[in-house]
Amino acid sequence: MGWTAFTLAFFAFLQCSKFTYQGVHSFNSKFDLTTDCITFSPSPACPQHIRVLLKSSKIDVYRQWQSLSIACCSSLLCPVSAMQQYFLLAQPCPGPLFYFQSDSGVLLTRSSVTKLLRDSARSARLPCRSVKGHSFRIGATSTAAAAGLPDWLIKVLGRWSSDCYQLYIRTPELVLFSVAPRMLAYLVMFS
Numbered sequence: 598m599g600w601t602a603f604t605l606a607f608f609a610f611l612q613c614s615k616f617t618y619q620g621v622h623s624f625n626s627k628f629d630l631t632t633d634c635i636t637f638s639p640s641p642a643c644p645q646h647i648r649v650l651l652k653s654s655k656i657d658v659y660r661q662w663q664s665l666s667i668a669c670c671s672s673l674l675c676p677v678s679a680m681q682q683y684f685l686l687a688q689p690c691p692g693p694l695f696y697f698q699s700d701s702g703v704l705l706t707r708s709s710v711t712k713l714l715r716d717s718a719r720s721a722r723l724p725c726r727s728v729k730g731h732s733f734r735i736g737a738t739s740t741a742a743a744a745g746l747p748d749w750l751i752k753v754l755g756r757w758s759s760d761c762y763q764l765y766i767r768t769p770e771l772v773l774f775s776v777a778p779r780m781l782a783y784l785v786m787f788s
Contacts, residue, residue, distance in 0.1 A: 599713055601683040602695045602705055604676040606733035609649060609665050610741075610755040613730025618693060618704040628652050630694045635680060645669050647677050663756065739767045 637644040695705035718725035
């Protein structure tokens with residue numbers, strides 16, 4: 598369940614509130630992600646992509662919902678394969694999409710996401726203090742920018758109506774360290 602939620606969050610540029618629930622037993626089918634929000638195409642047995650129906654969004658003030666399309670990719674990080682495996686192995690009951698079966702149906706919350714992320718980072722001996730639920734959205738945006746995706750596409754993928762997505766982009770230190778030498782080379786070239 599965690600792997601599926603996390604790969605979905607990353608590849609769909611989701612804010613934590615879009616794939617988690619208000620409380621461990623708080624669920625509202627009008628707004629929260631449910632099993633019927635996921636559609637496998639062309640079929641669950643051999644999906645090429647999934648559609649994710651977001652029932653609530655800041656920019657969807659009229660509650661018309663938004664449909665996200667995510668393609669299958671040939672990688673262990675494939676969100677389509679993760680979702681397919683989740684449906685095959687966990688066989689989630691109709692209702693909330695993400696819940697802990699071992700904890701008698703406790704729902705995935707923002708705090709449980711943060712705890713899982715920090716525990717994973719700690720186990721991998723990575724810095725864990727800065728890891729939060731928004732890390733997926735920040736990581737997806739930064740990765741998309743680093744991969745050279747055009748600005749307009751990053752805005753579409755993140756469902757931003759302005760250039761605020763640029764606040765999410767984290768520039769790697771190596772790029773920052775290259776700025777002064779490149780600027781100096783430019784100055785020397787034209788002096």
